Amino acid sequence: MRIVHVLTRLLRAGSEENTLACCLSQVRHGHEVLLVHGNEYDAALRASVAESLPVTTLEALVHPLSPSKDALALRDLKRLLLKWQPDIVHTHQSKAGIIGRLAARKANVPGIIHGVHILPFLHVGNVRKVAFLAAERVVARFTRAFIDVSQSMRDICVANHIGSPDQHHVVHSGFELKRFAEARWPSEAHRLLGTAPDQPKPPVVLMLAALEPRKRHVEFIEAFAPVVERIPDVQLLLAGEGPARPAVEAAIARSPVQANIHLIGYHSEPERLISLADVCVLTSMREGLPRVIMQYLAGGRPCIATQLPGLEEVLRHGVNGIVTPAGDVGGAAIAVADLLENGAYRARLAEGARRTDLTSWGLDAMCDSVETVYHSVLRSAREPRVTAVSARHA
Structure with missing residues (x-):
């Protein structure tokens, strides 16, 4: 097959990681693959991808409406x-x-497929919601299939008349499960935490997320002071890169507990950061089913997450993590402090995380499922359409 993947931005975030994993798997399986992305990209990431497949930058493809x-x-x-x-x-x-x-x-491509990583019409103003829904419904008319990262994404699309139920295929966003399950602390742990080499590891809270406003790093930083009041030696690691970095840096600079907060940027071994953490956090206001939650669980770490559509498919409150109300970032911070103070409960949630069945989030499972959808779409595209007239004469 000849396959073209199209991304708005090529940054170090979940949808990009999902897409690149598919691209590389498809190349290994002998397909011809082209990756096209817009004008916003991580140069080092782009260079690494270009070693395995052709990559084209579409300069006119920008993130804001223009x-x-x-x-x-x-x-x-x-x-x-x-x-x-x-x-x-x-x-x-x-x-x-x-x-x-x-x-x-317009180019008469037989197989047009859209990956639903996130829904742009959720948690936005009414004008943007109406515009996004209208656009999505128009292009859904000639979309052969949707690949949704969660059942909830599928259900919301269908409820909003974006594609029919039979067009939607739920494929979880895969990663190397073993890599996270067997990870060890990073060699530079003391440097990351700002502690001396002979000093015992303090309690560590990790937020592994791209630096984007919807992830609400700033709000969590602003809510973190009460956590330090209760656990003075706690350290917050913020791992990720993105356009909101200046705002995050400013929030840390004005925080009364800035000495306890470390913005470490992109880290090539996120599994090691998870192994270092006592509690992992995600406070996004808008996501699909974020793969980082599964990575936290694969690493055997309890996580605290604000409510998101589809989260209940894997994160069970009081079993392998804690789910707080969607708009309550402060409540998530309080839950962090409560969990750090309750070692027995934390250990129980960690055991629940290790026991979580993440089989369908395996990398091979994802890539195999995507290819199955491709073949199904191409078969249906080759089948002649049966019109009402021809049906009467059959």
Whole structure:
């Protein structure tokens, strides 16, 4: 197969990691794969991907709404697809999902597929919600299949008339389970925590998330002082990169407990950070089913997460983690302090995390399921349509 993946941004975040894992697996299986991304990207990540497959930057594809640039991006992507003649165009992220599917339609691509990593019309203002829903419904008319990261994503799409139930396929966002289950502390643990080499490890709270406003790092930093009041030696590690870094740095600088907070940026071995943590946290206001939650659990660490659609598919309150109300970041911070003070409860949740069945989040399972969807889409695209007239004469 000839496959083109289209992303709005190529940063170090969950949807990109999911997409790159699929790309690399498809290359290993002998497919011709092209990755297309917009003007916002991590140069080092792009260079590493380009070692395994061709990568094209679409400069006009930008994250904010921009009618003039969006029209250019549509034109340029259509030309690229006409030249490349793919069997499958698989789009990811909201802007690329709209422009990519429109371009694929204009280029007569037989297999048009959209990956639902997140829903852009949730937790936004009414004007943006109406606009996103209208756009999604238009391009859904010629989308052959949707690949949803969770059952909840699928159900919300269907409820909002974005595709029919039979078009949606739930495929969990896979990763190397063994890598997280068997991880050990990072060699630079003391440097990351700002402690002396001979000093015992203090309690560690980890938030592993791209630095984006929807992850609510700033709000969690602002709520962290009461945690330090109760556990003075606690250390908060914030691991990730992204456009909100200046805001996060500013929040740390004005925090009365800034000495207890460490922004360490991107880390190439997230599994080691998880092994170092006593409690893991995610306070996003909008996600699909975030893969980092499964990574926390695969590492055997209890996690505290604000309520998200689909979270109940894997995170069970009081069994392998704690779920707090969606809008209550302060409540998540209080839950962190409570859990750090209750070692027996923390150990019970950690055992629950280790026992969680994450089989369907394995990397091979994800890649195999995606390829199955591709083959199904191409088979249906080759089948002649049965019209009402031909049906009467059959």
